[in-house]
Amino acid sequence: MGRxxxxxxxxxxxxxxxxxxxxxxxxxxxFLKKLKGIPLDQKDLQNIKAKKLKKWSTKDSH
Known part of the structure:
Protein backbone atom coordinates (compact mmCIF):
# COMPACT_ATOMS: atom_id res chain seq x y z
CA MET A 1 0.00 0.00 0.00
CA GLY A 2 1.68 3.13 -1.22
CA ARG A 3 0.81 6.73 -0.93
CA PHE A 31 12.03 34.05 1.21
CA LEU A 32 12.68 37.39 -0.47
CA LYS A 33 12.14 39.29 2.78
CA LYS A 34 14.68 37.06 4.51
CA LEU A 35 17.10 37.42 1.59
CA LYS A 36 16.91 41.21 1.65
CA GLY A 37 16.98 41.39 5.45
CA ILE A 38 13.51 42.91 5.73
CA PRO A 39 11.96 42.18 9.12
CA LEU A 40 9.14 39.65 8.96
CA ASP A 41 5.77 40.73 10.29
CA GLN A 42 3.60 38.67 12.63
CA LYS A 43 1.55 37.19 9.78
CA ASP A 44 4.69 35.86 8.07
CA LEU A 45 5.86 34.24 11.29
CA GLN A 46 2.47 32.58 11.78
CA ASN A 47 2.60 31.18 8.23
CA ILE A 48 6.06 29.75 8.85
CA LYS A 49 4.96 28.12 12.12
CA ALA A 50 1.82 26.70 10.49
CA LYS A 51 3.83 25.12 7.66
CA LYS A 52 6.32 23.59 10.08
CA LEU A 53 3.49 22.20 12.19
CA LYS A 54 1.75 20.81 9.10
CA LYS A 55 4.96 19.07 7.94
CA TRP A 56 5.60 17.73 11.43
CA SER A 57 2.07 16.38 11.88
CA THR A 58 1.96 14.68 8.46
CA LYS A 59 5.37 13.10 9.04
CA ASP A 60 4.22 11.49 12.30
CA SER A 61 0.92 10.22 10.92
CA HIS A 62 2.63 7.83 8.45
Whole structure:
Protein backbone atom coordinates (compact mmCIF):
# COMPACT_ATOMS: atom_id res chain seq x y z
CA MET A 1 0.00 0.00 0.00
CA GLY A 2 1.68 3.13 -1.22
CA ARG A 3 0.81 6.73 -0.93
CA UNK A 4 -2.04 8.17 -2.88
CA UNK A 5 -0.60 9.91 -5.95
CA UNK A 6 -0.74 13.69 -6.00
CA UNK A 7 -3.09 15.35 -8.43
CA UNK A 8 -1.44 16.75 -11.51
CA UNK A 9 -1.82 20.43 -12.26
CA UNK A 10 -4.35 19.65 -15.00
CA UNK A 11 -6.57 17.62 -12.65
CA UNK A 12 -6.80 20.28 -9.95
CA UNK A 13 -9.93 22.36 -9.61
CA UNK A 14 -9.59 26.11 -10.13
CA UNK A 15 -9.93 26.63 -6.37
CA UNK A 16 -7.14 24.13 -5.62
CA UNK A 17 -4.92 25.78 -8.24
CA UNK A 18 -5.54 29.19 -6.70
CA UNK A 19 -4.76 27.91 -3.19
CA UNK A 20 -1.49 26.35 -4.36
CA UNK A 21 -0.49 29.50 -6.20
CA UNK A 22 -1.23 31.68 -3.15
CA UNK A 23 0.81 29.37 -0.92
CA UNK A 24 3.70 29.50 -3.40
CA UNK A 25 3.59 33.30 -3.62
CA UNK A 26 3.46 33.72 0.17
CA UNK A 27 6.47 31.44 0.52
CA UNK A 28 8.30 33.43 -2.14
CA UNK A 29 7.58 36.72 -0.35
CA UNK A 30 8.89 35.33 2.94
CA PHE A 31 12.03 34.05 1.21
CA LEU A 32 12.68 37.39 -0.47
CA LYS A 33 12.14 39.29 2.78
CA LYS A 34 14.68 37.06 4.51
CA LEU A 35 17.10 37.42 1.59
CA LYS A 36 16.91 41.21 1.65
CA GLY A 37 16.98 41.39 5.45
CA ILE A 38 13.51 42.91 5.73
CA PRO A 39 11.96 42.18 9.12
CA LEU A 40 9.14 39.65 8.96
CA ASP A 41 5.77 40.73 10.29
CA GLN A 42 3.60 38.67 12.63
CA LYS A 43 1.55 37.19 9.78
CA ASP A 44 4.69 35.86 8.07
CA LEU A 45 5.86 34.24 11.29
CA GLN A 46 2.47 32.58 11.78
CA ASN A 47 2.60 31.18 8.23
CA ILE A 48 6.06 29.75 8.85
CA LYS A 49 4.96 28.12 12.12
CA ALA A 50 1.82 26.70 10.49
CA LYS A 51 3.83 25.12 7.66
CA LYS A 52 6.32 23.59 10.08
CA LEU A 53 3.49 22.20 12.19
CA LYS A 54 1.75 20.81 9.10
CA LYS A 55 4.96 19.07 7.94
CA TRP A 56 5.60 17.73 11.43
CA SER A 57 2.07 16.38 11.88
CA THR A 58 1.96 14.68 8.46
CA LYS A 59 5.37 13.10 9.04
CA ASP A 60 4.22 11.49 12.30
CA SER A 61 0.92 10.22 10.92
CA HIS A 62 2.63 7.83 8.45
Missing amino acids: KPKKTWEKLTPLEKAKQEIEYLRTEVI
